[in-house]
Amino acid sequence: MHHAFVIEADAEEGIAQALGYLKSELGLDARGNPDVVVMRFGLLSVEDARRAAEAAVGAPLAGDAKAIIVSAGRAYHEAQNALLKLFEEPPAGTYLFLILPSLGGLLPTLRSRVQILSRAHAGRPTLGESAEEFLKASREKRAAIAKRLATGKDEDERRRNRDKAIEILSGAEAAAYGAFKKKDSPALAATLRDISVLRGYLYDRSAPVRMILEHLALVLPKKV
Numbered sequence: 001m002h003h004a005f006v007i008e009a010d011a012e013e014g015i016a017q018a019l020g021y022l023k024s025e026l027g028l029d030a031r032g033n034p035d036v037v038v039m040r041f042g043l044l045s046v047e048d049a050r051r052a053a054e055a056a057v058g059a060p061l062a063g064d065a066k067a068i069i070v071s072a073g074r075a076y077h078e079a080q081n082a083l084l085k086l087f088e089e090p091p092a093g094t095y096l097f098l099i100l101p102s103l104g105g106l107l108p109t110l111r112s113r114v115q116i117l118s119r120a121h122a123g124r125p126t127l128g129e130s131a132e133e134f135l136k137a138s139r140e141k142r143a144a145i146a147k148r149l150a151t152g153k154d155e156d157e158r159r160r161n162r163d164k165a166i167e168i169l170s171g172a173e174a175a176a177y178g179a180f181k182k183k184d185s186p187a188l189a190a191t192l193r194d195i196s197v198l199r200g201y202l203y204d205r206s207a208p209v210r211m212i213l214e215h216l217a218l219v220l221p222k223k224v
Contacts, residue, residue: 002115002173004087004096006106011040011071014099018069021117026095028065035066044072049082056086056094064093071099080107087113112166115174130164131171134213135224142217150210162202165209169199172220179223187221194219 005021007014015038022028022036030036037055041048052070060066075098083098087110090096100106103116111128134145149165152158173195180188198216201207 002170002177003090003094004114005098005117006103006111006114007097007099007117008101008103009099010101011073011099014097015040015069015071017117018067018097018099021097022067022095026065026067028063028067028095030067033062035060035062036069037067038069039071041070041072042074044070044075044079046076046078046082048072049079052083053086056091056096058091060093065095066093067095067097069097069099073101075100075105077105077107080110084110084113108160108163112163112170115170128167128171130167131175134168135172135175135220139217143214146210146213146217149213150208162205162209165213166199166202168213169195169202169216172216172224173199175224176221179221191219191221191224 005018007017009017019030019036022030028036030038039048039052039055048070052068056066056068087096087098098110098114103111116128134142137145149161152161173192176188176191176195182188195216198212201212202209
């Protein structure tokens with residue numbers, strides 16, 4: 001299951017949605033719980049991002065999981081960059097939520113590391129455009145997408161293509177989780193494990209994007 005999320009909503013609405021998701025999906029009740037930390041900011045600065053990262057450090061105090069919910073009216077790009085490492089590799093058992101009134105200013109590098117929770121789907125993660133395209137495609141078209149994202153005329157385009165590939169892995173993870181009715185299914189666990197490993201490889205700039213996406217197409221169950 002994914003551990004880092006972004007919600008497009010006003011502060012209190014987004015916080016309520018995050019708390020509802022924690023309770024319904026993870027059984028984590030915020031009432032009187034020191035492991036659920038809500039942080040509210042007007043303009044998220046680098047210092048604020050570091051405070052959030054510090055709050056995420058350390059094991060849960062009262063149970064097996066903890067959550068850090070960060071709400072901001074706006075977020076400096078430098079602050080988003082400061083959150084990249086945290087959202088890429090959250091501490092074990094820690095779930096992260098970033099709430100913004102608009103995702104227009106969300107950096108692609110940060111977007112590729114999160115699941116976006118939609119108001120309309122009551123907390124169920126939505127898929128990015130690249131993930132939707134890949135998952136709806138035939139095997140042949142998936143191979144063509146993998147080939148396309150493995151190229152680029154310059155470093156910027158290659159970076160954008162890698163971010164799209166990461167988005168595909170994250171979208172496949174969300175789709176797999178939603179496709180299985182039994183969340184303790186061994187098949188689901190194996191699929192999520194494969195996806196997590198492949199996504200980890202993609203954070204290495206030298207990793208072969210085409211081979212990773214072609215392998216993803218092979219390991220995804222037909223129902224995804």
